Amino acid sequence: MPAKKLLRLVGGVMTEVFGIQSSAGAANAGDIPALDESGRIDASMMPVGIGADVANIPASEGLAAGDFVNVWNDSGAAKVRKADATVAGKDAHGFVLAAVASGANATVYFEGTNTQVTGQVAGNVFLQTTAGKGGATVPSAAGNVAQQVGIATSATSVNFERGVAVTLA
Structure with missing residues (x-):
């Protein structure tokens, strides 16, 4: 689910992008993370071994x-x-x-x-x-x-x- 709109400067041009609230892995490389509805970073964004057991x-x-x-x-x-x-x-x-x-x-x-x-x-x-x-x-x-x-x-x-x-x- 897209989060709030963010602005990113790419090659001198301001571009509107959405942050992502969860990650599918390598396919999301370079994406901008966004907090989820609870105000936290989704566990799928964290490295292996970091997060809830x-x-x-x-x-x-x-x-x-x-x-x-x-x-x-x-x-x-x-x-x-x-x-x-x-x-x-x-x-x-x-x-x-x-x-x-x-x-x-x-x-x-x-x-x-x-x-x-x-x-x-x-x-x-x-x-x-x-x-x-x-x-x-x-x-x-x-x-x-x-x-x-x-x-x-x-x-x-x-x-x-x-x-x-x-x-x-």
């Missing part, structure tokens, strides 16, 4: 924006589902910022700030027994998984840092 993984169930998620092996293929402190092996590996339907690709963030949560209390955040959710209370029932998933810096923001998942006896 993400992967696009098919969802095996519907996911809501802000869900903490578990990456699992489905007959040799990676899939993603809601993390759940009631089930050993469904610990949180990352989070999603956008809702995704079952079968669609989810952009899974393995680090960074989850800005799509609600109701958080400043301090430690643990995976909850409500699938996909985090909160201040450590699950304590036998068979529950105790796992810190980050630190809440506001009611709507958790700095994700995956902790060790411990199944309670």
